[in-house]
Amino acid sequence: MTRRAAIIGTSAIPVGRYQTKPGDEFQVVEHELLARLVIEAMRDSHAERSRVKSIVVAQPRPYTRQQYFSTFMASYLKLPCSGIVMEVLGNGLTAALAFDKAIDEVLLGRTEVALALAVNMESAVSARDHMMESMRKTGDVDFHAPAGFTPISWYALDMMRYMHEHKVTRADIAAVAVKNRRHAGLNPLAQYRQPISLEEVLSQRPIVEPLGLYEVPPRGDGAACVVVASEDYARHLGIPFVLVRSRAFFHEGAHQINDTPTDMIALDAAVIASRAAYNDAGIGPQDIDVAELYAPCTIVEVLASEAAGLVSRGRGAHAAKSGETSLGGRIPISTSGGLTSRGHPSYATPLYNVVELADQLRGRGGDRQVANAELALLMNELGNYNAAMVHVLEAHR
Amino acid sequence: MSMEIVSVAHERRYPPRVTKFTEPFWRGLREGSFLTTRCQSCGRLSFPPKPLCPHCWHDQVSWELLPPGGRLYSWTRIHAGPAIFEPDLPHEVGIVDLACGIRLACPLQGTAVDWQCDMAVRLITLSYTDGPLLAATPA
Numbered sequence: 001m002t003r004r005a006a007i008i009g010t011s012a013i014p015v016g017r018y019q020t021k022p023g024d025e026f027q028v029v030e031h032e033l034l035a036r037l038v039i040e041a042m043r044d045s046h047a048e049r050s051r052v053k054s055i056v057v058a059q060p061r062p063y064t065r066q067q068y069f070s071t072f073m074a075s076y077l078k079l080p081c082s083g084i085v086m087e088v089l090g091n092g093l094t095a096a097l098a099f100d101k102a103i104d105e106v107l108l109g110r111t112e113v114a115l116a117l118a119v120n121m122e123s124a125v126s127a128r129d130h131m132m133e134s135m136r137k138t139g140d141v142d143f144h145a146p147a148g149f150t151p152i153s154w155y156a157l158d159m160m161r162y163m164h165e166h167k168v169t170r171a172d173i174a175a176v177a178v179k180n181r182r183h184a185g186l187n188p189l190a191q192y193r194q195p196i197s198l199e200e201v202l203s204q205r206p207i208v209e210p211l212g213l214y215e216v217p218p219r220g221d222g223a224a225c226v227v228v229a230s231e232d233y234a235r236h237l238g239i240p241f242v243l244v245r246s247r248a249f250f251h252e253g254a255h256q257i258n259d260t261p262t263d264m265i266a267l268d269a270a271v272i273a274s275r276a277a278y279n280d281a282g283i284g285p286q287d288i289d290v291a292e293l294y295a296p297c298t299i300v301e302v303l304a305s306e307a308a309g310l311v312s313r314g315r316g317a318h319a320a321k322s323g324e325t326s327l328g329g330r331i332p333i334s335t336s337g338g339l340t341s342r343g344h345p346s347y348a349t350p351l352y353n354v355v356e357l358a359d360q361l362r363g364r365g366g367d368r369q370v371a372n373a374e375l376a377l378l379m380n381e382l383g384n385y386n387a388a389m390v391h392v393l394e395a396h397r
Numbered sequence: 398m399s400m401e402i403v404s405v406a407h408e409r410r411y412p413p414r415v416t417k418f419t420e421p422f423w424r425g426l427r428e429g430s431f432l433t434t435r436c437q438s439c440g441r442l443s444f445p446p447k448p449l450c451p452h453c454w455h456d457q458v459s460w461e462l463l464p465p466g467g468r469l470y471s472w473t474r475i476h477a478g479p480a481i482f483e484p485d486l487p488h489e490v491g492i493v494d495l496a497c498g499i500r501l502a503c504p505l506q507g508t509a510v511d512w513q514c515d516m517a518v519r520l521i522t523l524s525y526t527d528g529p530l531l532a533a534t535p536a
Contacts, residue, residue, distance in 0.1 A: 131479035135411070139502060142413035143445040146530055147490055147504045148475060148482040156473035157492055164471075164514035206487075209474040257492065259444045261470070261500040264492075 005106040006234035007242040007393070008113075009045025009227035010355045011037040015191040015343030018221040019063070019124040030064050030119040031076050033223045038077055038115060041225040045113075046237050051229075053111035054083030056102045058095040058118035058347045062133065063125055073117065083110035091137070092294055094118070095224075096350035096380035096389050102228040103244055112233045116354075119223040120345035127219060139256045152216050152297060154256060154384045156208035159299040162265050163210070166314040170210040174201045175321035176298040177214050177340050183327060184337025186368035189352065191220050191343030214340065215298045222345030226354050234396070240362045245283075245375070245392040248276035252386035270307035270381040273388040278309075281392040283375065285309035288392075290332050290360050290370045291377040292353035296339045301325075304381055305333055308390075327368055335360060335368050350380045361395035399429040400465045401521045401534070403506060408527040410481045418448045421460050426529040429522050431465050433499065434458040444499045465520035466536060467495035472505060472512045493518055493533050504532040 013033060020027045042049065057070040066072055070087045074080070083105045088097040095118040102114035122130060131150055138149040163169065178198050184190035196214060204213035234241040250273040254262070262268065278284055291310055295301035302316030310331050311319040319325045325333040336342040336356035339349060357376040359365050365373075374395050381388035415423050422445075425432040435442050436450035437457040449456045472491035475482075482488070489505040489512065505512065506521060517536035522529050 127477060128480040128483065131477075132481065135479045135482075140445050142419075144502055146409055146411045146413045147502070147532075148410065148478055148485060148488055149490055149502065150475060150478055153473050153475050153490060156475075157471040157490075160473060161471040161514055206474070206476045208476065209487075257500065257502045259442070259499050259501065261494050261498075264471070 003107055003109065004231040005103040005228055005244045006231050006396070007226060007244070007354065007358045008047060008229045008234050008237065008239065009041040010225065010358045011040035011044060012189055012224035012352055012355045013037065013222060014189045015220045015222040015345055015352065017123040019121040021124045029066070030060060030121055030223070031066060031073060034073060034117055034119050034225065035076055037223055037225040038117065041227045045227040045229070046239055047113045047227060047229060047233070051111070051113040051233065052079055052115060053081050054102065054105035054114040055079065055081055055085045056098045056105070056114065056116050057087045058098040058351070059087040059089040060119055061122050061347060063122055064119070083114065091382055091385050091387070092346055093350065093380050093382060093387065093389055094347045099226055099228070099351060099354055100247065100389060102226070103247065106228055106230050113227060113229045116226040116228060116351060118348035118351045120348040121221045122345070123219050123221050144257065150208065152211070153208045155297040155299055156211050158265050158303060158383065159210055162299060162303065165265070168317050171198060171202060172317040172321060173298050173302055174198055174215060175317060176301045177201045179320045179326050180334050180338035181341045183335050183368060184341035186366065187337050187342060189355070190337040190341055191218060192341045211297055211299070217296045217339045217344035220343040220345050222343065222348040222352060224348050224351035224355055226351055240397045242358050242361045243394040243396055245394045246277045246280035247391050248273040248280065249389045250276070250387065254386045256384045264384060265303055267303050267307040267381060267383070267388070269386050270304055270379065270388040273390045274308040274377070274379060277390040277392050283392065287375050288331060288377045289373040289375050290335055290357065291379065292334060292336060292356050294339070294350060294353065294380040295334065296344055298340065300383060301334060301338060304379060307381070308377060308379055310377070327370065332370050335365065335370060353378055353380070357393050361393055363397060398462055398464050400431060400519070402429045402524050403521055405523050405525045407525065409525045409530060410485065412527060419446055422446050423529065426522050426531060427524070431463050431520050431531070432460050433463060435461045442497060442499055444501050463495070463497045467493045467518055469512065469514060469516050469518045469533070470494050470500065471514055491533055493520070504530065506532040506534045510535055
């Protein structure tokens, strides 16, 4: 039988502001937070420490002083490994790559148990300074960065086009922010949990028009650990686990701006990767019970949920407004609160999405539990960086 | 096919690097010409200009002067930006589909313009004190 991988343990700190400023008397350091999470997640999994032979770490932000973070963590935890010890980096996919590579290590038979780790600290760096670096990630650094693009300005460009083509308003799309804040109110890991009204969302200062403050991700810090194991080992442990049913990836060979015009708001990579993942799992989008998306802005949840076939094209905003994508609705999306409310420590965010789905599929969702959740969609897609990574996850209780 | 040249009384906030290969683009832009590369094998245009053809991987390309007309695919007004762009905030950027078939992204120029998706626009040269940038303005 083909070897398969499973999620057997998770842990994360609530998303928030942890990063200290250089002059603060006591500093918060990444490895102290992360080491504690590894022990918590391993305890959650019941796995034996000696089974861990691979560690994959999402590369921390440049603000993290400790470098060569993966071998440093292996040393901090005294974990000799024969599979791999490494850091990964790939735009917003960074922590998704840590998860994906941890799965690979298990599938290749290099280890029975692999750790995927992520820590993202940035909240003490002001947005204006943070963007001095992130502006170099927009398009071609010599042909586009001189125009003053910021990463989220690309989502604003998507939103203008979407509103134009589908005749929906900013208020329609802002329903996503209201819905996700309601979800976040039920999630102890969420950064912002107080309910917000549509009027409050619309009255915030503009960031990149038409998006205002509550329609874009807050700044925040976070850390998470996911324990991946072979299906056989997960069964041997005799605990509830989450099987990785399928996985797909696609990149269009285009980085933000493609000189050959395409439909920018179709998110082709997300369409292709989600279809491939459904096919490999032998399911369709209608079989998905709950979904977590990498959607930094309200418009991205709309576009990504349409691309994944969870809602029909042009209906994503209405689905949020009507309750279709809310807890209790036809297909709950972003039950964690999503990136605008649970928070967006970017290089850790995809692991937070894994943590949420692992909770849902193991029946640990508390007040935000989706009843009888069996199949979940984990989609990390990169908007106009035109890449998407999709995992279909299945409950084994 | 020459473009309007609009003077800007300060330096570019984040100047591009010029390579030996891209120098003709920047020289042309300074003089109000929009130039990019066309593959000598498959005939397709590329932007930004490249010393090889990304479509067929042929390594012979030629420079071509192109007309500056097109349509605005999308646009946004940026209110929060990096420290060095703060003097310009808010400022507008857009994506332009040129009649020659090229899509590009650039700053938008013009005061109190009611920007709309699909409106007709044309490329212009913004002439800063230290060099040019490409931008679009209503046609």
